[in-house]
Amino acid sequence: MPQKFEKESTTKLNYIIQPATWHDLNELRTLEQICFPIDRWPLLDLIAVLSFRNVTRLKATYKNKMIGFIAADIKKRGTASWIATLAVLPDYRRQGVATALLKRCEATLENPRIRLCVRQTNIPAIKLYTQNGYIRVDKWSRYYIDGEDAIVLEKNRAE
Numbered sequence: 001m002p003q004k005f006e007k008e009s010t011t012k013l014n015y016i017i018q019p020a021t022w023h024d025l026n027e028l029r030t031l032e033q034i035c036f037p038i039d040r041w042p043l044l045d046l047i048a049v050l051s052f053r054n055v056t057r058l059k060a061t062y063k064n065k066m067i068g069f070i071a072a073d074i075k076k077r078g079t080a081s082w083i084a085t086l087a088v089l090p091d092y093r094r095q096g097v098a099t100a101l102l103k104r105c106e107a108t109l110e111n112p113r114i115r116l117c118v119r120q121t122n123i124p125a126i127k128l129y130t131q132n133g134y135i136r137v138d139k140w141s142r143y144y145i146d147g148e149d150a151i152v153l154e155k156n157r158a159e
């Protein structure tokens with residue numbers, strides 16, 4: 001009798017992007033610990049990013065689990081808006097989740113200029129941002145706790 005084999009699943013990751021709230025604190029804490037082993041934010045910063053006004057905060061969820069998060073300040077005029085954090089859990093990377101979070105977040109920001117900083121050795125993140133129209137505008141020497149430089153990237157949607 002021929003053996004039956006289950007066909008391997010090739011389904012696309014069916015995640016949802018929606019606003020995050022302070023109810024997401026524990027999951028965000030876990031995600032930050034996993035994604036930022038050196039620079040994870042203190043608890044107070046996580047509470048702030050989930051509760052302050054003038055912050056866009058979006059989560060990507062898959063099967064009710066937070067798999068990605070982005071936050072940015074909402075500055076209507078003047079200097080640039082800043083993306084404060086963006087992270088995706090390792091098991092869900094390279095499937096477009098960060099790109100989708102970035103695009104959705106950008107769409108909420110009225111300021112045409114958006115900036116962020118990134119470790120100069122963080123090639124995956126630098127590639128993600130340059131692929132999405134960000135260019136290098138500055139370098140902050142020894143910005144990170146371990147002395148690594150930060151690269152400042154900017155996207156100017158007015159140009």
Ligand SMILES: CC(C)(COP(=O)(O)OP(=O)(O)OC[C@H]1O[C@@H](n2cnc3c(N)ncnc32)[C@H](O)[C@@H]1OP(=O)(O)O)[C@@H](O)C(=O)NCCC(=O)NCCS
Nearest residue numbers: 035086087088093094095096097098099118124125127128
């Ligand atoms: C950087 C990060 C957010 C990317 O998340 P992601 O969901 O895997 O990103 P995407 O799938 O949208 O990838 C978009 C593009 O980014 C680049 N990229 C992402 N991961 C990469 C990797 N490991 N190596 C090389 N390029 C990579 C690629 O150009 C990719 O496009 P492609 O898959 O068509 O080649 C994720 O790796 C992460 O959370 N890292 C730890 C936290 C972090 O560094 N955050 C950024 C701080 S500024």
